[in-house]
Amino acid sequence: MAKKKRQKPAQAAARRSAAPLSNRNQRSYTIADHRLEMPEFSLRQVRVGDSVRYEVKGDLSAPVPPIRDSKYLSKKQCIEIYRWMLLNRKMETALENLYKQGKVVGGVYFGLGQEACSCASAYALHKEDWLGPMIRNQGSLLVRGFSARDIMMQYMAKAGSPTKGRDASSHFGDIQSRNVVAPISTLGDLIPVLAGVALGARLQGHSIAVMTYIGDGGQSTGVTYEGINFAAVQNLGLVLFVENNLWGYSTPADMQFRVKDLAERAIAYGIPGVIVDGTDACQIYDAAHEACERARRGEGPTLIEAKMMRMKGHAIHDAADYVPKPLFEYWRKRDCITRFENYLVNIKKWLTSRENAALISEVERVLDEDREFAVNSPMPTPESAAGGVHCEDGCHQIKPKYGVPKVSAGTGKFKQTEAAVHFR
């Protein structure tokens, strides 16, 4: 008898929970997804005999989708972006060779497979906008006006490098003309800084777009959260590319976060999120363009998740043996330069084979010149490490970049008050 009585409330509860909730208690959000394919695969650690390895599960047999026509790019612009991507890739090949010749100090970081994201995104920036590149966005530095020789001299620690030998790889910037913020080695820290650049511009009455990047690994840091949230609350024009290249060093994306797509994070910040194919230069550009226009109109930040894969290890020393081979094969077929070349030469027929070959030759010639210059340039003297710790003796004149801020004069007066004290 008692058992029956206990069942009744349980049954009633089951009935209640089975009934559909009214729609007002449910929320839904949309994340725009511009990709022409949506692969579903996951990575897990499994034991195979004596060792633990990563195993990929999912259908990797889909054919490579076409490049999605851009809504905004002209033929000339597409070819320009293609050239930047070529320069980006061939520069990194040259860096790899320099490393093998023992001419590089320290390691080399590659953005292999990610050139479309670096180049097409930065291409959407205007002169007065700002860029904060991460380690694999060397292509964006080229688009922004630095040369291959600048980057090579950085890697070779030469006196003529943008940091005069004081920092490595892509850790350089330019506050005067190219508007680039130099990254530091810790991840996510550029995000609040770029937000602050937009804040400074706004205080000077100017609405700009500021663009930076973060990886699937890097987005795990606390400062990433603080930075995006600050930009959202302050409605600053931050265009954030979340480059989900599936690997943070040896750690797969499945071990960095629980959400299905990183663009979903945008919901948490209250900003628009959009997903694009990171190996499709047109999709990258369109998303960047729309986000930058939003930013310049004062409509606030956008989070763009670009999906792709890191096609080399974390740095040159890392063979990336932990990456399951089928994944490399899948993404190799989707190489951004191969796809874009095919699009320009075969699909749109905007480049003849001869023009394409000429373009490639020109890029290789520029790189040869830059490599010669960089290799033959001098190392810094030991004494050149001294000085510059502080900005002293008028070494910089600091002026507002966009114009003197207009100040509103309120009627408040300086207060001499005895206000509430927290402590004795």
Add this chain to the structure above:
Amino acid sequence: MPQLTYLEAIRQGIWEEMERDPTVFCIGEDIGIYGGAFKVTDGFIDRFGAERVIDTPIAESAIVGAAFGASLTGMRPVAEFQFMDFIGCAFNQIVNMVAKAHYRWGAPAPLVIRGPSGGNVHGGPFHSQNPEMWFVHAPGLKVVCPASAYDAKGLIKAAIRDNNPVIFFEHKYLYRRIKEEVPEEDYIVPLGKARTAREGHDLSIITYAAMVHVALEAAEILAKEGIDVEVVDLRTLSPLDREAIAQTVGKTNKVIVLHEDVRTGGIAGEISSIINEEAFDDLDGPIVRITARDSPVPFSPPQEEYFLPNISDVVREARRLKAY
């Protein structure tokens, strides 16, 4: 001349700089309509508007990062930390992003990070610290610790005008406890220069912030015993005024270094080494350190008293040193 508290002097200094230079703005938690947890920015939002007095989410890394970003466009942000104990939350931005910017890529960072530090207010471990040495230890930053209302105004104005990142530690014990005549006009106290708070001939006490007042009170007691104490207020911890340190040792030949910061890693060790390098032959006795104990700051008043250096510590050590 009006009498202002140490806090009001800081307020007046920032106010004047915001009047004078439209690139100066304030950013921090609760600094707008509330006027700041300690009311340093009281009245600012009414006068200068919400655009220049920005309330932020609780996100210290974002506060410092955004201030740095704004400074790259030529603004001069004044970032408030509600308590300097929370500066740990922005540590990476300060020492890695900001401090190294000018050295490695030629980008000056003309921002000021300011807030209340120090104990003797029953604040417990997270509202009473003296974190200055974490930043003295990072090349590229300047660290300032005023002890008087006059200096507080002059130094905050100098810090705002400085092209370098300045960490400005305001001793909360002094906020409303000291009041002095502060000129209403525009004046600067230069960074990197100590001042002699009391002239003396028998021994020197080198100190800063709230301990300056402890040293001065001890000096009055010692004067009655015929011990004439010179008190040197460092004012800036980085860069240290090495000349002033050497000079006072040359004058009195005996020195006590007094600070409210903990013993290990406190600036007394650094100053002792500097004296060793610059004025060893002038010493007639060992360099004495009087500091807080090596522990977190305890909360209960009798415990905090045990933890902190006090006047009787100074008097006792001065007598011993004089007799050496």
